[in-house]
Amino acid sequence: MPELPEVELARTVLCDALHREIASVDDNDDWVCRPHPPGQIAAALVGGELTAAHRRGKTMWCETSTGPHLGIHLGMGGQIIVDGRVGPTGPEHRAPGPRKPEWDRFTVRFADGGRLTLFDKRRLGRVRLDPDIDALGPDAATITREEFRTRVRRGHAAVKARLLDQTVLAGVGNLLADETLWQASISPSRPADELRPAEVDRLHDCLEASLKAAVAHGGVHTGEVIPYRHADAACPRCGSxxxxxxxxxxxxxxxxxxQR
DNA sequence: CCATATGTTAAAAG
DNA sequence: ACTTTTAACATATG
Incomplete structure (x- = not known):
């Protein structure tokens, strides 16, 4: 579920966890919390508080009063839950399924009795101290037209592969890539460096529009072509x-x- | 049992 | 050395 729009919505939920004293931390899932051994993240946070919540691409991080940054990545299907408020990260938000306690992979408990949890069935989410944000390209929601042109066109890989490469720009996932390319009427397999300048600009326009719509409507699954990503479907624009x-x-x- | 899944990344290949 | 592709990762679900 989580691509840039879902992560941005999750970040707003995360803001509910700010400025509250941290009483304890469950960081015992050593896969989700790698490379930190159990207890290390807890030791870095307990007694302090989270002071700000940021996002770049699909990575979130909180500043803390104790110093280190708390990085959170939702992986393929993670959700942020603060005091029972669930980050809207996809269809599950509207039709919540079972929530087995063992799917809570990381939890911060506050002195006021509330808590922040990373819920993630698939366990591909990630929590770590001081994530390397600079390894990511510019955020997809704020990348300039100039940056987009030079970065996306630099390389002979398929244009979809360029859009998905988080070091090129950060935040585009599989569904958003399909939606944006469909909006722009560009074939996903076109070599990126063979796109005409006008096509790259059109792609940037469509990315902006798709992102804006997805954030407004609650996630990438609300994209126009997303319901038609299945066998025997017809293009909702032309019927092919x-x-x-x-x-x-x-x-x-x-x-x-x-799409050509 | 098999295939698929909205992400990342180490390893292999080019 | 740098870029691109593939496989593996952990787990649930149809």
């Missing part, structure tokens, strides 16, 4: 069959006639 394949190592759907 939707095509399927693997591009950039990910399952990809595109319109067989409009």
């Amino acid at each position: 069959p939707m095509r399927h394949g693997t591009v950039g190592g990910r399952s990809t759907w595109w319109c067989s006639t409009e």
Whole structure:
């Protein structure tokens, strides 16, 4: 579920956890908390408080009164829950399924009795101290037209692979990439450096629009073409069959006639 | 049992 | 050396 829009919404939930004394921390999942051994993150946080919540691409981090930054990544399906308020990270938000306690992978308990939890069935989420934010490219929501042009076109890989590369720009995931390329009528497998300048600009415009719509509507799954990413679907714009394949190592759907 | 899943990344390949 | 692709990661679900 979590791509940039979901993570931004999760970040707003995270803000509810700010300025509250941290009483204890459960960091016992050594896979989610790697490379930290159990207790290390707890030791860095207990007694202090979270003072600010930031995001770049799909990575969030909190500043703390004790010094270190607390990095949180939702992985493939993680959710932030603060005092029972669930970050809207996809269809599950609207139809919450079972919530087994063992799916709580990381928890900060506050002196006021409330708590912040990373809920993640698949366990691909990540919590760590002082994440390397600078390894990421510019945030997809604020990247300039100039930056987008030079970064996306630098490289011969498929344009979808460039969009998904978090060091090129940060925040675009598989669904948002398909949505943006469909909006722009560009084939996902076109080599990025062969796109005409006008096409790259169109892609940037469509990315901005898709991001804005997704944040406003509650997630990337609200994209126009997302419901048509399945076998036997027809393009909602022209009626041609939707095509399927693997591009950039990910399952990809595109319109067989409009996307060139 | 098999395939798939909205992400990242180490390793292999080019 | 740098870029691109693939496989693996942990786990749930259809």
